[in-house]
Amino acid sequence: MSAEATDTRYVVVAPGEGQVVLTVVGADGTVLESRTLTGSGGTERSRTDHAPGAATDVDLTAAVRELERDGVRWTWADTALTYPPLLAAGVRVARCHDLRLARRILRNAAWLAGTPFARAAHDAWDDPAPVPGTTDGLFDSAALSPVRGPALDPVHELQRQLEVLRPAPSDPSTAPSSAPPQVPSQVPDDRRGRLRLLVAAESAGALVAAEMAFCGLPWRADVHDALLTTILGPRPVEGYRPAMLEAKLDEVRAALGTTDVNPDSPADLLRALRRAGLPVTSTRSWELKELDHPAVAPLLEYKKLARLWTANGWHWLDAWVRDGRFRPVYVVGGVVTGRWASDGGGALQLPHQVRDAVRADDGWSFVVADAAQLEPRILAAMSGDPAMARAGRAADMYEGIVATGAVETREHAKYGMLGAMYGGTQGVSGQVLPQLQRAFPRALGVVEQAAATGQRGGRVTTWLGRTSPPPGAQRSAAQGLASDPDADTAATDRARAQARSWGRFTRNFVVQGTAAEWALCWMALLRGRLRELGGEAALTGSPHLVFFLHDEVIVHTPAALADDVAEAVVACAVEAGRLLFGEPDAVEFRLSVARVTSYAQAKQPSQDGDAATRDQGVEG
DNA sequence: CACGGCTGCCAC
DNA sequence: AAACGTGGCAGCCGTG
Numbered sequence: 001m002s003a004e005a006t007d008t009r010y011v012v013v014a015p016g017e018g019q020v021v022l023t024v025v026g027a028d029g030t031v032l033e034s035r036t037l038t039g040s041g042g043t044e045r046s047r048t049d050h051a052p053g054a055a056t057d058v059d060l061t062a063a064v065r066e067l068e069r070d071g072v073r074w075t076w077a078d079t080a081l082t083y084p085p086l087l088a089a090g091v092r093v094a095r096c097h098d099l100r101l102a103r104r105i106l107r108n109a110a111w112l113a114g115t116p117f118a119r120a121a122h123d124a125w126d127d128p129a130p131v132p133g134t135t136d137g138l139f140d141s142a143a144l145s146p147v148r149g150p151a152l153d154p155v156h157e158l159q160r161q162l163e164v165l166r167p168a169p170s171d172p173s174t175a176p177s178s179a180p181p182q183v184p185s186q187v188p189d190d191r192r193g194r195l196r197l198l199v200a201a202e203s204a205g206a207l208v209a210a211e212m213a214f215c216g217l218p219w220r221a222d223v224h225d226a227l228l229t230t231i232l233g234p235r236p237v238e239g240y241r242p243a244m245l246e247a248k249l250d251e252v253r254a255a256l257g258t259t260d261v262n263p264d265s266p267a268d269l270l271r272a273l274r275r276a277g278l279p280v281t282s283t284r285s286w287e288l289k290e291l292d293h294p295a296v297a298p299l300l301e302y303k304k305l306a307r308l309w310t311a312n313g314w315h316w317l318d319a320w321v322r323d324g325r326f327r328p329v330y331v332v333g334g335v336v337t338g339r340w341a342s343d344g345g346g347a348l349q350l351p352h353q354v355r356d357a358v359r360a361d362d363g364w365s366f367v368v369a370d371a372a373q374l375e376p377r378i379l380a381a382m383s384g385d386p387a388m389a390r391a392g393r394a395a396d397m398y399e400g401i402v403a404t405g406a407v408e409t410r411e412h413a414k415y416g417m418l419g420a421m422y423g424g425t426q427g428v429s430g431q432v433l434p435q436l437q438r439a440f441p442r443a444l445g446v447v448e449q450a451a452a453t454g455q456r457g458g459r460v461t462t463w464l465g466r467t468s469p470p471p472g473a474q475r476s477a478a479q480g481l482a483s484d485p486d487a488d489t490a491a492t493d494r495a496r497a498q499a500r501s502w503g504r505f506t507r508n509f510v511v512q513g514t515a516a517e518w519a520l521c522w523m524a525l526l527r528g529r530l531r532e533l534g535g536e537a538a539l540t541g542s543p544h545l546v547f548f549l550h551d552e553v554i555v556h557t558p559a560a561l562a563d564d565v566a567e568a569v570v571a572c573a574v575e576a577g578r579l580l581f582g583e584p585d586a587v588e589f590r591l592s593v594a595r596v597t598s599y600a601q602a603k604q605p606s607q608d609g610d611a612a613t614r615d616q617g618v619e620g
Numbered sequence: 621c622a623c624g625g626c627t628g629c630c631a632c
Numbered sequence: 633a634a635a636c637g638t639g640g641c642a643g644c645c646g647t648g
Contacts, residue, residue, distance in 0.1 A: 265644060266627055284628065286635080307629060310642055335638060339632085346640060349631040374632095415633055424636035508637040512632095550632045550638090 010097060010162075011067055012155045013060070013076040020058045024072070028166070029159040037063055061089040073097050075158050078129040079206035080332075087214040092539055094528070098203040099157050100129050101333055105198060106164060110459050110467040111191045117164040124152055165196050191465060197579065198464035198517060202333060204524030208545055209330040209340070211527075215539060216325025217358060217546045218556060224317055224357035231353075232305055235314050242309060248302040255295035263302055311346065312354045320345045326358075330548075337509050338466050338516035339550055348549060358547075358554075358599035365562040365595055368602035369569040370552040371519070372590040373397040376417045378515045381577065381587040382463045385443035392587035406439030407432050420447055421511045423504030447507050454506025455499045462513035463580060471502050514580075518589070519551055522576040526553065529568040533561055554599065562595045569593055 009032070010025040023034040037058045064074070064086060074096040076082045086093070103125045112118045167189045229235070233243030241249070253259055261272040266283045273280050278293055285303055288296050320326055326345065334341025342348050350358075360366050371377075373396070379385075380392035387404055394400025401413035412432045419429025420436055437444045450460045454468070461467045527545060534542025543557035543565050557565045570591055577589045594602040 262644090264642095267644080282627085284635095303629085307642090311630070311640095337638065339638065341639065343640090346630080348638095349629085349640060351630060353630095411633075418633095419636065422636045422638095424634080426636075427634050429633080429636070504637065512638065552632080 009070070009072045010075045010158060011072045012158055013074065013082060014154050015058075015082075018058070020060060022063060022067070023155045025075070025155060025158055025162075027162065029162045031155065035063075059089075061086060061091045064091050064093065068093055071095075075099065075154065077152070077154055079203065079210055080129065083207065083210040084214065087210060087539070090538060092211075092531070093207065094531070095200075096203050096207055097158065097161075097199070098206045098332075099154055099161070100125065101202045101206060102161055102199045103157070104333065105202060105466060106161060106195065108467045108469070109195060109465050110461055111187055111195065111465050112164060115164055115187065117160055125157055161199075165192050165199070167192055194464045197521075198466060201464075201517060201520040201524055202338075204527065205340070205520045206332045208523055208527055208548065209332050211539060212330065212545055212548065213327055215544050215546055215556070216327040217554070218324060218361055218364075219321045219326040220324065220357050220359045221317055221321050223359060224321070224354060225314070227354065227356060228308070228313060228317075232309055232313070242305070245302060245305050245309065248298045248305065251298035252295050252302060255293070255298065263299070264306065308351065308353055311349075312351060316346075335516075336469055337513040338462065338520075339512065340548065347547075350549075352600070355602075356598050356600035360556060360559075360597045363559055365557055365559045365597055366546075366599060366602075367555040367557060367562055367565045367569060368552070368594045368596060368599065369555075369566075369573075369591045370603060371522075371573065372592055374518070374551040374589070375421055375511050375515050376401075377587050377589055378518060379417075379421065379443050379446065379511050381581045382510070382514050383440075383443040383446040384586075385440050386586075388440040388443040389586040395590060397590075401436075401439075404439055407435050420444055421508060423451060423500075423507050447511065450510045451503040451507035453503075454509075455503035457499075457502070458506075460506045460510050462510055462517060464514070464517045466513050466517070468506050468509045468513075515551065518576050518580055519548075521579050522572050522589075523548060523553060525572040525575050525579075526555075526569060529572060530555065530557075530565065533557075533564055533568065566593050566595055 008027045010027075012021075012023040012025055014021040014023065018039055020037045021034060022037065024032040026032055037060065039058050068091075071094065074093050076096065077099050079096055079098045079101075083093070083096070106112060106117060107126060109118070225235075232245065236242045249263055252263060253261060256272050256276045258272050258275070262268045269283045270280065273283070273295070276293070276295065278291055278295075280287055280291070285300055288300060320328070326347075328345035328347030329343040330347065331341040331343050334343075340348075358366075376388075376397050377392045380388040380397075387406075388401075391397055391400030391404050394403065396410075398410045398413040398417070401407060401417070402410055407413050407416060412428060415424075415428045416432035416436050418424065420433060422429075424430065425433075433444075453460050454471075457471050459468045459470060523545065530543045530545070534544075543555055543561055545553060546556045547554035553569070555565050555569065570593060573589045573591050574585070577585065577587065581587070592603060596602055
């Protein structure tokens with residue numbers, strides 16, 4: 001993930017009608033060479049799987065294989081469109097530059113405000129990527145796709161992005177290349193360097209996402225089905241509830257003295273509960289839990305079972321698991337903070353209940369690794385708070401905080417820190433906040449400052465320069481109203497509440513977003529190491545990433561390599577910390593690492609919160 | 621009947 | 633411990 005190399009050569013892939021143009025561009029933006037690939041006779045493919053931006057008629061694979069040996073950075077509009085066909089043809093690439101993902105980051109970057117790049121008029125590069133596979137007749141997105149139009153020249157776009165990211169010539173680290181057309185402004189080179197790293201990491205993430213979709217998460221439908229049958233009863237006839245749900249529902253109805261309550265309708269259920277004399281204001285589980293009534297227990301059980309049935313039951317299995325693999329669609333950068341989102345399949349919310357269906361292939365293992373207390377460690381690192389960094393070198397950071405004497409118990413440390421990062425004010429969070437502020441003024445200052453900026457309507461940035469969106473029009477309108485002396489108090493209160501809410505968002509943004517950057521770097525580095533471990537073997541025949549969830553990865557690996565993989569995962573976590581925050585390892589990014597054959601054997605959430613008993617992994 | 625808002629719960 | 637951050641998604645229910 002060497003984002004900095006000045007000798008990098010970019011190969012821009014520009015698909016057109018019946019041809020693909022490959023343009024080699026130097027790090028200074030100079031076009032070095034270009035070649036046109038045309039549909040070679042005989043191998044012409046059907047256009048039925050035509051995706052916009054993908055090289056459909058032209059076989060790219062040979063050219064990619066050849067140029068890949070030179071270590072180039074592949075540059076294309078959308079990794080999600082262009083890379084999957086290459087993977088299907090057995091081709092992998094080491095590095096890429098995703099123009100659309102980079103564009104979004106750079107256009108929003110507050111650090112680049114005032115540059116010509118930031119001020120340029122909106123164009124189609126700012127539009128969302130076309131959706132792959134939407135190619136039916138009238139709404140053929142390929143035909144409509146601006147990617148194919150003359151207006152969107154990927155070479156030109158790369159040149160613009162390289163220019164805005166290029167270090168100023170005064171920077172001693174800059175190679176004395178021919179004077180680049182200078183240069184947007186007084187953006188400090190340090191910031192440009194961070195943005196270069198962010199763009200490289202985001203692009204690497206796009207490669208990982210495509211590869212994970214290609215490989216899929218190993219999923220045993222038979223195990224899943226057996227699990228459902230055990231918990232819910234046999235699969236019911238379509239339109240009927242499973243037996244165990246009906247049984248619980250009978251108990252609920254008996255206890256409430258009704259025969260016809262629909263437990264799936266909150267309004268109906270609420271009425272029935274109140275008729276039975278229960279003083280509830282909603283049907284939320286946590287509210288019901290407080291009540292002493294014979295209907296409560298079976299109702300809570302019903303809700304639990306119903307959730308499993310509707311969200312991850314047989315329908316889900318039919319829809320999302322094929323040939324022993326679960327293939328969710330990951331949306332890189334889909335969350336404003338830089339976290340990934342997913343589209344369909346609920347990949348970001350796989351309940352622990354069903355994780356036993358995630359099984360390694362015969363002779364293979366999973367290495368499941370999860371960053372321990374990632375966000376507080378990130379806050380310690382980005383704030384440079386020496387006392388909190390000391391706590392962040394402990395195996396368990398919350399114990400580390402207790403050891404500084406700032407708070408009494410691990411629970412106080414945990415909920416205090418979570419509250420500080422989320423903007424909590426009530427309960428334990430609020431109580432210990434002053435203690436944390438006293439002990440860690442710089443760290444708490446970072447989040448307080450971010451909250452204050454957001455509350456004023458300002459924007460904040462992560463460590464690498466991802467910038468929060470401007471407050472919505474709705475908020476601004478409310479603000480305007482609030483400053484109007486005639487505004488009624490209700491409107492004023494609403495405006496204040498909205499401002500505070502935006503402050504909580506920006507408070508969390510800087511930490512969550514920087515944690516996402518660490519995780520991207522971690523995964524990008526790991527991807528490279530896994531490729532080395534795999535040697536010449538194909539992606540699915542060697543250790544490969546199969547799952548990523550904010551601060552957690554799963555690698556599917558031949559069992560014989562599992563120990564090497566576990567070591568690599570830990571090494572990459574350390575390296576990711578250095579990449580972002582520099583050499584000294586002021587904070588240690590610890591992992592818990594498990595070598596398992598079922599995902600369910602990896603950490604379980606314990607009932608009493610976040611067990612301090614969890615093992616702290618192989619780096620011990 | 622499609623769509624969107626709302627509720628509630630899952631994940632981190 | 634408490635109802636405080638980011639999301640996805642199923643089902644209900646009112647609206648056009």
